[in-house]
Amino acid sequence: MANEEPWTPRSDRPSDSELWDRMAAWWDEKQGDDGDRWHRLLIEPGMERVLGHVSGLRVLEIACGNGRLSRRLAQRGARVLAIDASGEMIRYARERETLAPTGTDYRVGDAASLGSLADGSFDLVVAGMALMDIADAEGALRETGRALCNGGRFVASMIHPCFDTGEEHSCWVAERHAYETRLFRKVGRYRELFEHRAEWRVGDPSVPEQSFETPYYHRPLSWYFRALNAAGLAVTAFEEPEPTKQFLAESSQGPSLLEIPLHCVIEARKLRT
Secondary structure (H helix, E strand, O other): OOOOOOOOOOOOOOOHHHHHHHOHHHHHHHHOOOOOHHHHHHHHHHHHHHHOOOOOOEEEEOOOOOOHHHHHHHHOOOEEEEEEOOHHHHHHHHHHHHHOOOOOEEEEOEOOEOOOOOOOOEEEEEEEOOHHHOOOHHHHHHHHHHHEEEEEEEEEEEEOOOOOOOOOOEEEEEEEEOOEEEEEEEEOOOOOOEEEEEEEEOOOOOOHHHEEEEEEEEOOHHHHHHHHHHOOEEEEEEEOOOOOHHHHHHOOOHHHHHHOOOEEEEEEEEOOO
């Protein structure tokens, strides 16, 4: 297969879900109900525009984390089922749901294996900053296509694979030209499929208990388009979120992100069968 991925589960390290279990408490505190600055002020305003009205829709969120996006969709009138492979993430999501009920149903589940869900049972499937964290993203997209009704939509935000191939292979480059500094993005290994580790710095990175690592799977943008097509989905919108005024005021990285986007939002519709 043209989209076949080179990685397989390894027995010499914790599973991906176990790694996310370890950082679930920190992640829940970091994201809360509103999301951190990057999600709240940079990524999700663009995603919200693509999502549009959701009232009355049957919605599935895959890799839901602590469930804050699912709760927001439920508060806007959607009927939401949210899954995550991390049992600890689901535990925190359920705790927040208990404190402020929205009717969201949270379950532990693998996005690439949704056999318990009937074909065509959802109007909308959402993946917020998740596809690059899923080892079997092809399977997750295939299951998404199966679970969507004809004409249903899949909306996903993700790291922009054209401009971010991980800290080891991409970086900002500033060059001085006459009286101005010009900013560029240096990117390597773009066409390759490879796995590496994302480091989350909780405190002092030299202290193991204060940092976490989770897997990250790079795939070129064309890979995603082929996988969506193979799943019976056609891309209908593609956005590259720009920093909001508040993000520009609060983050030193804002001007850089006005030049080059590090995130994107994809909408794809289920073709009628």
